[in-house]
Amino acid sequence: MVVNMNLRKRKQSWKENEEEIDKNGLHLYIKTSTGKGRGVYAGKAIEAGEDICRYQGMVQETDPADEDDTYVFEINFKGKKLWVNATKEDDTFGRLINDNHKNPNCRAKVFESDGQPQIVFKATRYIQKDEEICYNYGPGPYPWRTKVVSLYIFSTERRCCMAAHNRFLKMKDGSMEDINL
Structure with missing residues (x-):
């Protein structure tokens, strides 16, 4: 290890x-x-x-x-x-x-x-x-094995930008939403 x-x-x-x-x-x-x-x-x-x-x-x-x-x-x-x-x-x-x-x-x-x-x-x-x-x-929590996908989305409905990392969207207001990329 x-x-x-x-x-x-x-x-x-x-x-x-x-x-x-x-x-x-x-x-x-x-x-x-x-x-x-x-x-x-x-x-x-x-x-x-x-x-x-x-x-x-x-x-x-x-x-x-x-x-x-x-x-x-x-x-x-x-x-x-x-x-x-x-x-x-x-x-x-x-x-x-x-x-x-x-x-x-x-x-x-x-x-x-x-x-x-x-x-x-x-x-x-x-x-x-x-x-x-x-x-x-x-097995282990090796950081280089984590697939990091960054996705930036602009939402006209919420009028904010969101960043997606792996399966979670971090909203501009700080809240998180689970998604499946």
């Missing part, structure tokens, strides 16, 4: 991570994703089932959701709820993979390594070169 996306500028030294990714035969890069901030993109085609990258951070037993500016992944590990906090800016790709609940191209898999939980993103389908890597963050 990602609590909040961070839009700070990323430092440009990704050399260490690129070498790690190259060992697996995968090439990834970061660029601005429309409406989402930074995102991770495939530098070459990725086959279904291939490992893409890891989500790395500090494993915590308490939910850091109250902290501002966080990248947090919630997992169940050995029957216990844990949070992997990747808020600290670093050279890894996993923390920058964006949400796509309608058409994700990868999934997160939790496994154990040296007694610690690890998270790896695996391709669920063929991913084309230059395609953004996305996964489904799961």
Whole structure:
């Protein structure tokens, strides 16, 4: 579960991570994703089932959701709820993979390594070169999933302007009317 996306500028030294990714035969890069901030993109085609990258951070037993500016992944590990906090800016790709609940191209898999939980993103389908890597963050009130439709209507009967957002019209007098757009 990602609590909040961070839009700070990323430092440009990704050399260490690129070498790690190259060992697996995968090439990834970061660029601005429309409406989402930074995102991770495939530098070459990725086959279904291939490992893409890891989500790395500090494993915590308490939910850091109250902290501002966080990248947090919630997992169940050995029957216990844990949070992997990747808020600290670093050279890894996993923390920058964006949400796509309608058409994700990868999934997160939790496994154990040296007694610690690890998270790896695996391709669920063929991913084309230059395609953004996305996964489904799961259920949650993510603001970018809300379809906002704005409609401005002038009513001669009421002699006011109205603005429609989603299914509700906000009248000039402040009252709300339910509609179906």
